[in-house]
Amino acid sequence: MWRSPSRRTVLLFGLAFGGALLSKFSAGLLFFCFPAFILSLRWRPAPEQPAEKAELRAWRRLRWRSLAKGILCAALVVYAVYFVLSWNEPTDSLGFLGHNMAVMFLRRVLMGPWIYLRGLAIFAFTAKPPAYILGHSYPHGVWFYFPVLFLLKSPLAFLFLLVLALAVGLVAKFRPVRLAVIPEGMELHWRAVWVFLLVYSGACFLSRFQFTVRHFSVSIALLILLLAPLPRALNQLRSVGWSAARAGVWLTVALALASVFTAIRAYPYYLPFLNSLGGGRPAYDLVADSNLDWNQGLLEVENFVRQRDLSRVLIDAYGFSDPTVYVPEAQFWNCQEATPKDGGQWAIVSANLIQESHNCLWLMQFPHETLAGGSMYAFQLPSTIQSAGTPGGPPLPENYRKFANVPFPGDIRLIWISSIRDPQQLQPTWDRMMSMAAEMQKQGSGSKAKR
Numbered sequence: 001m002w003r004s005p006s007r008r009t010v011l012l013f014g015l016a017f018g019g020a021l022l023s024k025f026s027a028g029l030l031f032f033c034f035p036a037f038i039l040s041l042r043w044r045p046a047p048e049q050p051a052e053k054a055e056l057r058a059w060r061r062l063r064w065r066s067l068a069k070g071i072l073c074a075a076l077v078v079y080a081v082y083f084v085l086s087w088n089e090p091t092d093s094l095g096f097l098g099h100n101m102a103v104m105f106l107r108r109v110l111m112g113p114w115i116y117l118r119g120l121a122i123f124a125f126t127a128k129p130p131a132y133i134l135g136h137s138y139p140h141g142v143w144f145y146f147p148v149l150f151l152l153k154s155p156l157a158f159l160f161l162l163v164l165a166l167a168v169g170l171v172a173k174f175r176p177v178r179l180a181v182i183p184e185g186m187e188l189h190w191r192a193v194w195v196f197l198l199v200y201s202g203a204c205f206l207s208r209f210q211f212t213v214r215h216f217s218v219s220i221a222l223l224i225l226l227l228a229p230l231p232r233a234l235n236q237l238r239s240v241g242w243s244a245a246r247a248g249v250w251l252t253v254a255l256a257l258a259s260v261f262t263a264i265r266a267y268p269y270y271l272p273f274l275n276s277l278g279g280g281r282p283a284y285d286l287v288a289d290s291n292l293d294w295n296q297g298l299l300e301v302e303n304f305v306r307q308r309d310l311s312r313v314l315i316d317a318y319g320f321s322d323p324t325v326y327v328p329e330a331q332f333w334n335c336q337e338a339t340p341k342d343g344g345q346w347a348i349v350s351a352n353l354i355q356e357s358h359n360c361l362w363l364m365q366f367p368h369e370t371l372a373g374g375s376m377y378a379f380q381l382p383s384t385i386q387s388a389g390t391p392g393g394p395p396l397p398e399n400y401r402k403f404a405n406v407p408f409p410g411d412i413r414l415i416w417i418s419s420i421r422d423p424q425q426l427q428p429t430w431d432r433m434m435s436m437a438a439e440m441q442k443q444g445s446g447s448k449a450k451r
Contacts, residue, residue: 001063001066001067001070002066002067002192003048003185005062005063005065005066009066010069010073013066013073014072014074014077015073015074015077017074018073018075018078018081020074021077022078025120025123026215029199029200036195036199037192040195046187046188047184048185078116079112079113082111082116083111085112086115089111091104091108094107094110129211131210132211132289132356133145133149133286133287134285135285137356140208141207141210143205143206146210146213146219149213149287149291150216151277152287153213153274154220154275155258155259155263156258156275156276157256157259158255158259161230161252162223162226162227164251168230168233168234168248169181169229171237171242172237175240175242181229182229190229193222193225193226194222196222200222201216201219204219211289212289212291213291231249231252234248266373269372271293271296271375272374272375274286282351282354283351283374284352284355284356288352288357289356292351292352292374293376294318295318295321295350296375297372297376298321298327299326300371300376301327301376301378302327304348304369304378305327305346310329311329312331313327313330313331313346313348314331314333314342314346314348314381315327315330315331315332315347316333316334316335316347316348316349316350316358316360317330317348317350318350318352318353318403320413322417322420330348333347334358334411335347335349335358335360335363336358336359336394336395336401338381338385339385340385342381342385343381343385344381345381346381347363347378347379348371348377348379349363349379350377351374351375356401358400358401358403359395359399359401360394363379365392366380366381366382367380415433416429
């Protein structure tokens with residue numbers, strides 16, 4: 001749109017931006033990307049910009065107007081979708097506006113934006129979970145979380161491709177003969193890619209909400225786009241006589257094929273994938289949450305159960321789904337609360353619950369198998385389980401770790417499983433949790449006031 005601000009490009013921009021805002025609340029970062037992109041054109045003008053001041057001013061004014069129209073179009077798209085999806089939702093949450101006929105109409109009209117803004121506020125102000133990386137849990141996100149996670153979960157060949165692209169780009173930039181690595185007419189696209197990459201990555205590094213690599217996926221996609229000029233750069237360097245260009249071409253092909261091979265070999269267990277930079281440490285000692293397991297291995301657990309003809313298996317699964325949907329023989333279990341009656345049975349435990357969300361390293365002394373690419377472990381429990389707190393036994397209650405660090409009493413997974421099995425329990429459960437959260441917040445405020 002910035003290159004050619006026609007009605008068509010403005011409309012396409014508005015639809016794309018509206019789709020982004022509807023998909024994730026974090027798409028609001030685009031409001032920071034747009035001005036950053038525009039400021040970059042003042043700092044370093046693109047070849048497409050007019051040189052004469054009056055013409056340049058008109059060029060910018062037209063694009064600012066187009067941007068405003070595109071944002072308005074995106075807002076209308078978001079409003080239309082929320083208006084349709086909220087049509088049958090009660091407007092009681094807007095009851096403070098009144099209850100006469102005119103106000104009831106206004107409440108219906110405002111319900112969509114109210115739901116969107118309310119969701120945005122919850123996203124912005126919700127409690128931030130601890131960040132777990134390299135075997136350490138931090139009270140909130142840390143600047144190195146995503147860089148480390150990116151290095152661990154990217155195929156090594158892809159990382160080498162990034163290094164190669166950077167090296168080739170620097171060589172091309174400082175050649176005596178100027179090379180047109182970026183095709184004519186694509187300069188603004190290239191600028192947008194790396195400016196948006198800087199903004200999104202900076203937001204990720206500064207965020208306190210860090211627990212999964214998918215939150216860094218926009219930056220990863222933009223990094224992949226930054227590889228696009230590599231073949232063209234190598235071709236141009238070869239044409240001007242750079243001796244290493246031919247080797248660079250073959251290295252690029254080899255690394256691309258190696259990336260494909262890694263993807264095929266890891267299929268279908270991409271969530272627990274880690275490269276060799278982990279130094280041989282267990283995956284549960286490096287990462288957690290959906291970086292490792294999100295119950296995607298339950299289907300393989302059922303295969304494991306059938307192969308051994310088990311009529312009952314203990315399962316300590318990660319997440320809020322009901323494991324019996326996938327493994328009918330499953331019995332809910334907490335690996336921290338093992339009792340003598342569990343002796344001699346098979347137990348399936350999520351890798352996330354070995355160390356980060358539960359304290360179950362004591363299980364690793366028993367015979368075990370990895371399932372679903374290492375996202376789950378199958379343990380053959382001994383016939384006699386030692387008492388809690390004794391060598392070789394489960395931990396004492398004071399050493400338990402709460403699932404997902406949720407401060408509510410009891411195991412929150414049981415609360416949600418009961419709601420799944422009986423949907424009538426969903427609203428009372430939600431009301432009870434909100435009441436407990438409000439009481440805990442009140443107690444916290446009281447403690448601060450006393451101090």
